[in-house]
Amino acid sequence: MMPHHILEKALELKVFQVWELVRExxxxxxxxxxxxQIKDRVRTWVRNNLSxxxxxKVMNDPPMFTVRKYEKEWREHLRLRACPVCGEKFLPRKSQTLYCSETCANRQYAKRKWQKVKPEKRKPRKWTKEELNLLKETARKRGKLSAQDMRELARLLNRTFKAVQHKYYEEVRR
Ligand SMILES: [Zn+2]
Incomplete structure (x- = not known):
């Protein structure tokens, strides 16, 4: 790979980050x-041609370069990506960057996790009269439910601790 090969790609891209040129x-x-090896050669080539x-260099963060003849219009040649979560266009800082922000990346992560939960577990199961009575009765006997009581009820009813806790505050301790 000779310097003119790098030059050819740089002219094609017009404006680029090092990783973009490397990827090409x-x-x-x-x-x-x-x-x-490619990255090292590109870095050397960029350094030499800057000197x-x-x-x-038209931007510092992320480091962005352009061929001098495109210096005025470099923004027109930026390659932006659309964030699959919010749809916002953004400048990727790495080839693997998929989302515009940490917030969107986290949102996507949470969504994936949620999708892995079996559908029957996603919808809270309706409480039966018997279950509700057991909850109320236990609360009445104990005066109030401790965390330990709620854990036991959860096990007994095959529900999560949170579900029992939620129902308790909703129905008994309003
Ligand atoms: Zn986004």
């Missing part, structure tokens, strides 16, 4: 070079 070159050169003024 990998398509043609990964049969011969490792990703690290001659052929390239200009």
């Amino acid at each position: 070159l990998e398509k043609d050169w990964e049969f011969l070079l490792t990703g690290k 001659t003024g052929f390239l200009v």
Whole structure:
């Protein structure tokens, strides 16, 4: 991979982060070079061309470069990605960046986790009269339910601790 190969891709991209240029070159050169070798060569090439003024750094965070002849219009050549969660367009900082923000990444993570929960467990099971009576009766006998009582009821009714706790505050200790 010679400097003119890098130049060719840089001219195609017009505005780029190092990883973008590396990714483009990998398509043609990964049969011969490792990703690290390509990255090293791209970095050296960028450094050399910044010093001659052929390239200009147009942004610091993330580091973004352009060929000088596109210096004025560099923003027009930015490649933005649409966030699959909120739809907002954003500038990816790595090739693996999928979401615009940590908030959206977390939201997606929570959604995936939720989707793994079996459908029958997603909808809270309705409380039967008998179950409700048992809850009320236990509460009446004990005066009030301790965490230990709620845990036992949860086990007995095959419900979560939270479900029992919620029902208790909803029905008994209003
Ligand atoms: Zn987003």
